[in-house]
Amino acid sequence: MSEKIYTAALVIIGDEILSGRTHDKNIPYTAEKLGAAGVRLMEVRVIPDNGQKIIETVNELRAIHDYVMTTGGIGPTHDDITAENVAKAFGVELELNKAAYAELLAYYKDESLITESRKKMAMIPKGATLIDNPVSGAPGINIGNVYVMAGVPRIMQAMLDSIVPTLKGGKPVESRSVSADLAESYIADGLSAIQDRYPMLAIGSYPKYQNGKFGTTLVLRGIDEEALTKATQEVADLVMSLGEKNPIIA
Amino acid sequence: MSEKIYTAALVIIGDEILSGRTHDKNIPYTAEKLGAAGVRLMEVRVIPDNGQKIIETVNELRAIHDYVMTTGGIGPTHDDITAENVAKAFGVELELNKAAYAELLAYYKDESLITESRKKMAMIPKGATLIDNPVSGAPGINIGNVYVMAGVPRIMQAMLDSIVPTLKGGKPVESRSVSADLAESYIADGLSAIQDRYPMLAIGSYPKYQNGKFGTTLVLRGIDEEALTKATQEVADLVMSLGEKNPIIA
Numbered sequence: 292m293s294e295k296i297y298t299a300a301l302v303i304i305g306d307e308i309l310s311g312r313t314h315d316k317n318i319p320y321t322a323e324k325l326g327a328a329g330v331r332l333m334e335v336r337v338i339p340d341n342g343q344k345i346i347e348t349v350n351e352l353r354a355i356h357d358y359v360m361t362t363g364g365i366g367p368t369h370d371d372i373t374a375e376n377v378a379k380a381f382g383v384e385l386e387l388n389k390a391a392y393a394e395l396l397a398y399y400k401d402e403s404l405i406t407e408s409r410k411k412m413a414m415i416p417k418g419a420t421l422i423d424n425p426v427s428g429a430p431g432i433n434i435g436n437v438y439v440m441a442g443v444p445r446i447m448q449a450m451l452d453s454i455v456p457t458l459k460g461g462k463p464v465e466s467r468s469v470s471a472d473l474a475e476s477y478i479a480d481g482l483s484a485i486q487d488r489y490p491m492l493a494i495g496s497y498p499k500y501q502n503g504k505f506g507t508t509l510v511l512r513g514i515d516e517e518a519l520t521k522a523t524q525e526v527a528d529l530v531m532s533l534g535e536k537n538p539i540i541a
Numbered sequence: 542m543s544e545k546i547y548t549a550a551l552v553i554i555g556d557e558i559l560s561g562r563t564h565d566k567n568i569p570y571t572a573e574k575l576g577a578a579g580v581r582l583m584e585v586r587v588i589p590d591n592g593q594k595i596i597e598t599v600n601e602l603r604a605i606h607d608y609v610m611t612t613g614g615i616g617p618t619h620d621d622i623t624a625e626n627v628a629k630a631f632g633v634e635l636e637l638n639k640a641a642y643a644e645l646l647a648y649y650k651d652e653s654l655i656t657e658s659r660k661k662m663a664m665i666p667k668g669a670t671l672i673d674n675p676v677s678g679a680p681g682i683n684i685g686n687v688y689v690m691a692g693v694p695r696i697m698q699a700m701l702d703s704i705v706p707t708l709k710g711g712k713p714v715e716s717r718s719v720s721a722d723l724a725e726s727y728i729a730d731g732l733s734a735i736q737d738r739y740p741m742l743a744i745g746s747y748p749k750y751q752n753g754k755f756g757t758t759l760v761l762r763g764i765d766e767e768a769l770t771k772a773t774q775e776v777a778d779l780v781m782s783l784g785e786k787n788p789i790i791a
Binding site: 303306307308309310311312313314315318319320321322323326331332333334335336337338339340366367368369370371406407408409412426427428443445446464466474475476478479480482483486493494495496497498499500505510512 | 553556557558559560561562563564565568569570571572573576581582583584585586587588589590616617618619620621656657658659662676677678693695696714716724725726728729730732733736743744745746747748749750755760762
């Protein structure tokens with residue numbers, strides 16, 4: 292019986308990424324954290340601050356993945372529209388969440404400081420639970436298999452760290468790599484033969500071009516450790532047979 | 542009569558991004574280059590090296606955007622499957638492209654060095670044109686409104702630079718920003734009022750958290766320069782009225 296593979300999608304909500312102004316830092320962190328927990332990141336979408344697009348994207352992805360993570364759009368300003376649209380995606384209302392309001396009150400001390408904008412951060416889809424925000428006032432939200440997180444990397448990371456232990460995952464994918472100062476076209480035929488012998492592994496070839504020289508990193512990924520070890524040795528032997536004297540194996 | 546808005550989607554094809562191993566550098570470059578040419582990047586998808594997923598994604602996005610750019614998967618190795626699946630998306634065959642083959646021959650000098658793997662780089666969807674690769678052997682491909690580029694940033698950038706002048710775009714979106722050492726919840730109410738007065742602009746609020754201090758960058762974007770200038774002044778006045786002494790206006 293083959294083991295269930297747990298999958299996730301990440302939805303990055305933010306005009307600032309699509310304009311090129313902000314460079315994403317949330318993809319690699321999410322990929323690595325989920326991967327270590329045995330959940331495979333299968334897809335990332337970067338979408339604008341547009342309600343209809345958020346609804347469509349969340350609904351499409353939550354139907355086909357075990358988990359959907361979103362980042363961005365949970366603050367107090369007019370462009371923070373994630374919570375209301377995730378609520379719409381689930382067909383539920385927003386409601387003032389008592390725990391979230393209590394957190395706001397603890398943060399601002401004085402009820403008169405909780406303006407309508409700030410109160411928005413305590414408006415949570417009905418039936419959702421909160422994800423603690425250890426840095427600022429706006430909590431994250433979990434509803435169904437969807438996890439709504441902040442966009443600011445430091446806050447997103449803290450939220451994801453608290454979510455990950457609650458997720459059910461499979462066996463983590465392990466990876467090995469072999470780096471060589473060879474252009475990938477030299478390696479292609481031999482590599483393809485190794486891939487054919489190890490169908491349980493995914494073998495990727497990643498060319499580099501630095502200081503006028505070609506190099507290639509060959510990455511082997513899979514959950515079968517014995518196959519990984521054997522195939523990695525075969526890849527190392529291959530690049531040495533092609534003239535690489537010191538392949539870097541990691 | 543309102544001007545046509547030209548839109549694009551970027552499809553990043555690569556297990557290496559989804560595993561967290563490689564950090565994407567192609568989103569901001571693509572966003573900025575297209576933006577300057579009056580083409581708005583509306584969506585980015587990162588998908589695995591999976592043929593069916595490539596076909597579905599390319600077909601979905603090419604129907605709704607003026608342009609679709611892809612990065613990754615155009616080399617000689619077994620995991621380079623972009624060209625064959627873009628061909629399938631268009632329902633055409635791959636064929637040996639004479640110009641691409643001539644480039645390979647010029648690169649490798651000797652026909653006997655053009656192995657089956659290398660020859661793959663000259664197999665192009667029927668009806669496609671080539672995008673010059675000034676660095677390595679594998680050309681990019683343009684078919685219909687789809688542009689297939691390399692994943693290595695330096696090569697992708699060279700390809701995009703040669704594509705952009707051929708694209709039809711609208712008026713480029715201009716942006717201004719105002720940065721303040723204020724948490725965004727202080728600014729939210731006033732900012733929302735400014736957004737209401739300038740519906741032709743998109744005003745975004747981007748919180749920062751550095752060295753234990755909150756800050757916010759307010760970004761105004763649009764094609765109406767007069768409105769941009771006026772609204773930027775209003776945002777600067779707003780943050781100064783809230784106690785910010787030296788807003789950084791850019």
